[in-house]
Amino acid sequence: MGPVHDGAPHLVPDGRPLAGLYSRNARAVIARGLLATRTSNWTVMVSGFFEPVLYLLSMGIGLGALVGEVAGPGGQEISYAAYIAPALLAVSAMNGAVYDSTWNVFFKLNFAKLYQNMLYTSLGPLDVAIGEIFLALLRGFLYATGFTVVMAALGLATSPWALLMVPASVLIAFGFAAVGMGITSFMTRFQQMDWIGFALLPMFLFSATFYPLTVYPEPVRWFIQALPLWHGVELLRQLGVGQVGPATLGHLAYYLVMAAAGLVLTTVRLRALFLR
Amino acid sequence: MPNSSGYRAVVSARNLTKRFGDFTAVDGISFEIPAGESFGLLGPNGAGKSTIMRMLGGVSRRTSGELEVMGLDPERQGPEVRAHLGVVPQQDNLDEELRVRDNLIIYGRYFGLPMSYLRPKSAELLEFAQLGDKAGARIGELSGGMKRRLTIARSLINDPGILLLDEPTTGLDPQARHVLWDRLFRLKERGTTLVLTTHYMDEAEQLCDRLIVVDRGRIMAGGSPAELIRAHSSREVLELRFGAGRNASAAGALAGLGERIEVLPDRILVYADDGEAVLGQAVARGLEPATSLVRRSSLEDVFLRLTGRSLID
Structure with missing residues (x-):
């Protein structure tokens, strides 16, 4: 049973900043996530890959047969499937990241009591938050890679720029995951989690996902352009066909700011989130 | 420190x-x-x-x-x-x-x-x-x-x-x-x-x-544990059960026996240094408990004494 204790020693405080919240060991949270996936829930992981693929086959190929060619980001004619495929990838990055940072965190916190375990060890809440966000992004990376391969196989990725859709998807997921976790810290009941769904569904349907923004009157356009998903859709759509310009950088900047703001919010709210 | x-x-x-x-x-x-x-x-x-x-x-x-x-x-x-x-x-x-x-x-x-x-x-x-x-x-x-x-x-x-x-x-x-x-x-x-x-x-x-x-x-x-029992309870406890509904009336007849009496829903506790002696006195008063038990005081009794309530509801 290990060494005999000659009484417990007195400790010297660790003067690092955030020493009470962070022990520089997020990799343990990641190791746990990977092992749990391998042991118990890899089927759930696989099913998540198919969602955007099924949408693409149904709406892009099926509905696309009725729609025909549409104007792409640079004004050139592209197939309807090629038009909506990057948008579906952005939606999938958003949904996955939001699910992982809200429902999943809320469940592990309040029902599986997983974080209770972790926080009774040397881990601090910041280790847990970083580990969980990393796992969400890793999952997003794998899905985005798979989806991009499917797009290429269907002939929907027409430019080498399309490869950059993978890291761009991860950035989109990062923005949503960071903000999502911050928002979860304000949630106390399961019913409140439904509000997140209320916000996501209209954003999915109306963020120029399935048709161009120009169908809306001016004030509605401004509103949509203020929301995050539109920037993700536009970012990936431009990369998909290689129409890259200052606007692309603008969309990137939107997500960098969103991720940074989300991380600050999450860090400030860590005690509220994990140490209730 | x-x-x-x-x-x-x-x-x-x-x-x-x-x-x-x-x-x-x-x-x-x-x-x-x-x-x-x-x-x-x-x-x-x-x-x-x-x-x-x-x-x-x-x-x-x-x-x-x-x-x-x-x-x-x-x-x-x-x-x-x-x-x-x-x-x-x-x-x-x-x-x-x-x-x-x-x-x-x-x-x-x-x-x-x-x-x-x-x-x-x-x-x-x-x-x-x-x-x-x-x-x-x-x-x-x-x-x-x-x-x-x-x-x-x-x-x-x-x-x-x-x-x-x-x-x-x-x-x-x-x-x-x-x-x-x-x-x-x-x-x-x-x-x-x-x-x-x-x-x-x-x-x-x-x-x-x-x-x-x-x-x-x-x-x-x-x-x-021993200090608490010494300080807050008697050495022994006599537990008496008279059956549902009869505990309250029996408690009246027990008045004055031992150091202290607690009436619980299912039994009566009489705190005393010599439980057997108190049981003898109770029988002498004509009481006929359905069951009786003399035991040493425990922390449960300490808790009851301090709070007026049982540990396990």
Whole structure:
């Protein structure tokens, strides 16, 4: 049973900043996530890959047969499937990241009591938050890679720029995951989690996902352009066909700011989130 | 910190208070625990015991008061303090998505311990918990007693100097409890400081060198089990049952016997130094109890005396 204790020693405080919240060991949270996936829930992981693929086959190929060619980001004619495929990838990055940072965190916190375990060890809440966000992004990376391969196989990725859709998807997921976790810290009941769904569904349907923004009157356009998903859709759509310009950088900047703001919010709210 | 009696307390709480909104769960509690002691928090459900345990681990913030664990404030130095703590929560919260052995290894990883240490350590702890043949099993396949033993094994992965046990044997059958008590005794012999909450008086009497009786967030009394019984109860207790509905009238007839009489819904307790003698007096008064029992006073009686209520409702 290990060494005999000659009484417990007195400790010297660790003067690092955030020493009470962070022990520089997020990799343990990641190791746990990977092992749990391998042991118990890899089927759930696989099913998540198919969602955007099924949408693409149904709406892009099926509905696309009725729609025909549409104007792409640079004004050139592209197939309807090629038009909506990057948008579906952005939606999938958003949904996955939001699910992982809200429902999943809320469940592990309040029902599986997983974080209770972790926080009774040397881990601090910041280790847990970083580990969980990393796992969400890793999952997003794998899905985005798979989806991009499917797009290429269907002939929907027409430019080498399309490869950059993978890291761009991860950035989109990062923005949503960071903000999502911050928002979860304000949630106390399961019913409140439904509000997140209320916000996501209209954003999915109306963020120029399935048709161009120009169908809306001016004030509605401004509103949509203020929301995050539109920037993700536009970012990936431009990369998909290689129409890259200052606007692309603008969309990137939107997500960098969103991720940074989300991380600050999450860090400030860590005690509220994990140490209730 | 060194104090007047010369020892260094590994846990020191002064006016520890925790409020949830209007509700005061812990109300100005002070205590000290020297290294190597087995210290108990005895009280009914909802007394504030678990809240105190959570504050010791730094996973719940106190509203006011001071708290030091191994010389540090667990709220401000949580990860560092917890590196030396083992925690057995009230409800087993094993990681259901991992197998038995992986539960130990991953938990060790949370402490930043290397695999070269964790591989032999996890095997050793599985033996200690008598789960050597269950290493590859899923958590769902374990019995209640096995889960509890695994939870305790898990809490020892970092060789903690202080072990926090929240209701360690609640829900276990008597045999499983005795196995667990035996394991806890061994830890105590190795110098591990034990801090445990319980609402079982026999557990407190078996395991605790010293304890505090907590009710509604306040300390009602403190001392060793024997001291508490001496101070707050008689040497013996006579338990009389007269059957439903007849206890109250019988109590009237018993008036004046022993030091004190408690009327509970199912029985009457007469506190006296000589229980047999009081039973003789009761029979002489013409009372015919359905059953009678003379026993030594226990912490249950102390609690009843201090709060007017039973430990287990």
